[in-house]
Amino acid sequence: MDPNRRRGRSQSPVGSQADQDLAVPDNLDSTMQLLFLACQGDAPGVEALLHGGVDVNSINLDGRTALHVAACEGQREVVSVLLDWQANIDARDRWGSTAVADSKCYGHMDIYDLLKSHGGKAPRNRRTPMMVSNPGEIPEYELNPGELQFRKGDEVLKGTYQVAKWNGTKVSVKIVDRETYSDQEAINSFRHELTVFEKVRHPNVVQFIGAVTQNIPMMIVSEYHANADLGSLIQRKGRLNGHKVLRYALDIARGMTYLHQCKPDPIIHCDLKPKCQKYLPG
Structure with a gap:
């Protein structure tokens, strides 16, 4: 379902071998089957799954819905089916992108217009200095900021380490001050810090967990120590x-x-x- 691989794929395969290639693998769960068929443009297959009880808004590990995938792949017929089934048109994936934004990004303006006519909204430009245009270039350490929970009432202070919970585990989070985004030297320093941090593993070095670089604010997440310095x-x-x-x-x-x-x-x-x-x- 990588949109950058679609250019080398035949959109209208002919023959038994092509049909076999497009068959839904038996070992996929219902959500992945839905996303697979949306990617392939199989509108009848998508509708059959929805009639069978699959949630139209079910997501994969990256928070992407079938509507995200269909919009990204240029599958207008599938998009129409999903809209008829009341798919959440403004659902955001882990990078904060919507189906509207994806369709525009990959040049599917007919789908973009269709989604806009149904009330879809493109999120405001929230680009960070480290944002990439190709999903395949997103760092492996990238975390979903929605998985970080700060205590209610705590002021989020930029440039300092704060305690949060990530998937139920206490972590230490350094939040990068947005004012530094225009400072190339500061961004280079942040990038270098990540490059170093992600490759060190030792009992006497604080453990790096991940970072947020594709959403605002950018953050570094590391092992939490209850004791002070x-x-x-x-x-x-x-x-x-x-x-x-x-x-x-x-x-x-x-x-x-x-x-x-x-x-x-x-x-x-x-x-x-x-x-x-x-x-x-x-």
């Missing part, structure tokens, strides 16, 4: 005893040794102060 601990407790000093020093040294030995390019921390060090109690 080492700098705050020293301010609160004062001088640490020898055992703790040795323990924390060894943990920091192990993490730094790992970074310095990364291949092919070593990683230098550049800001190794207590405020940047998380600690575990004990």
